Amino acid sequence: METPQKTAPPNRFANWLKTSITSRMIAVGFLTLVLLVPLTFIQNLIQERSYRQDEVVNEINQQWGNEVFIYGPILKVPYKTYSEKIVTDKKTKKVFTETHTVINYAYFFPESLNITSNINPETKQRGIYKTAVYNSEIKLNGKFTKPDFSDIEVSENDILWEKSKIIIQTSNVKGVNEAHLTLNKNTYQLSSKYNSQSNVAYNQVAMHTLETKSFTKNPINFNAPTSYNINFNIKGSKQIRFIPTGKQTEAQVTSNWKTANFIGEFLPYNGDKISDSGFDAKWKILDLNRPFSQQHFNNLPNLQDFAFGVNFMIPVDEYQKSERSAKYGFLVIGLTFLVFFLIQTLSKINIHPFQYLMIGLALTMFYTLLISISEHSNFFKAYIIAGISVIVLITLYSKTILQTFKFPVFIGLSLTALYTFIYVIIQLENYALLVGSIGLFLILTTVMFVSRKIDWSNA
Known part of the structure; x- marks a missing residue:
């Protein structure tokens, strides 16, 4: 079975x-x-x-010239202050007072600031990445009035008028091809001065100082209004910005760029700023519109938060x-x-x-x-x-x-x-x-x- x-x-x-x-x-x-x-x-x-993409764009911008940021012009006036110190002689044990002289600086913004800028952007490409760079012609003109030291009660004899200077701060000294400064028909050279950038705040650009020599050889009569005229030819990228240092600041920026993005604390007032051929933007800013004064003593403040301008970056999203x-x-x-x-x-x-x-x-x-x-x-x-x-x-x-x-x-x-x-x-x-x-x-x-x-x- x-x-x-x-x-x-x-x-x-x-x-x-x-x-x-x-x-x-x-x-x-x-x-x-x-x-x-x-x-x-x-x-x-x-x-x-x-x-x-960001690395390539930043590399192109650094080689050409970074963004243009202009802070100025500013009148820098040195003045004397005195401090007393009680000293005891070790041998005689006599007590006496020593007076020390300290040189401080006062910074005065202009009475008026007129900005005219013509910008011609172009596209630079490396591989598949593109960025916008530009050549800019910038003219700054206006006038300074006599500086007012009444807030700190400095004697007229302690103000070193002949050692005064005009300074301009900019983020892009590499892109400067030409810079001329005229004060009351006298021409002065602008020279670059080293700045320590250790105090640059987050999300702000490092600024470099351009300044004239002191007015010892060509003294200026500060009792009368002092007119100034500054011409810049600067290569830049990304954007261009200005700080409204004038008691009355007027600006006009023109360009053939059709995708402009206006940035900053103040926007253009003209409604017809953008056209088929580019843009023509105008600003008018009074001292009442910004939260800072026309004179500053001892230190020049960081006013980057109050800048205005135009962004030329190619929108890539x-x-x-x-x-x-x-x-x-x-x-x-x-x-x-x-x-x-x-x-x-x-x-x-x-x-x-x-x-x-x-x-x-x-x-x-x-x-x-x-x-x-x-x-x-x-x-x-x-x-x-x-x-x-x-x-x-x-x-x-x-x-x-x-x-x-x-x-x-x-x-x-x-x-x-x-x-x-x-x-x-x-x-x-x-x-x-x-x-x-x-x-x-x-x-x-x-x-x-x-x-x-x-x-x-x-x-």
Whole structure:
């Protein structure tokens, strides 16, 4: 007699993994978390490319000349102060008073400051990165009135008028090609003076001093208004800014640059400042409009926070938009996996975890395509090309998995709607949260409605 063969007992755990809805949910959730790793690498890649762009742009700007920032002109007048010290002679034990003379400096801003600047920007490119540089002709003119020392009660005999100087602070001495200063028809040379930059505040530029020699050889009569005229020819980049040191400051900046961005504490007053041929911006600032006085004693204050000017930087926000879109990567992968999970559960079509993994990797490839194409084109074209490529790839791949036409078409339409939704959110600023919240609410409503048909009794 033949002995009957024993059949192996059924593996309940293996059967549970194949048929249970819960096991599929766990597997899909685990794969979603695994795909966060390449998403993190992609976000780091976007930041690295953005930093690389900043490095190249800064290198070009340093070679050409950094931003132009002008603080001045300022009249620097030395004056004497006295201090007394009680001293005891060690031998005679007599006590007497010594008087020490200390030289301090007073800084006086002009009564009027008129700024006229014509700027001709051009684009410099290295590899795929571009920046805007410019040549500028800057004219400063106005007048100084007699300095007022009444606040510190200094004797007229202690003011060293003949040792006075005119100083100008600028962030860019490297770009200065020409500089002339005229005071009451007398011409003076401007020379560069070393400045320690240890006290530069965060997010502010280092300033260098240009100054004349003292007025010993060509004395100036400070009892009458002193007119000045300064001509600069400076190469610069990024932006140009001025500090309104005049009791009345008027400025006019013209350029053929069409994408100007006016920055600083004060904006132009003329409404027709931008035209098809460039811009012609005008400012008028009174001493009442700024929180600092016309004279300063002992120290020249840092007034960079009160500057105004024009930014010429080329607006490049592809990296920022790519980074924002990558932050929605987890949402895209999760919702796409959810669509496949619902199709698998409702249609009883088996989808292997490896196939989920391939779909997830295809979704992450969208961001590498986006950042690489946007470096050579604009963000919209890059988004369209990357989106179509990924949608077509996943749609064709799902056709081989699902063996029908209606499900791949539905997946393609779902991905198209999802990428369109994310693009709209990226473009919006003030309404991004509102639109995003409404969109997610509608998605959740749809999922809740569809999931009603799932039989959860065998989960």
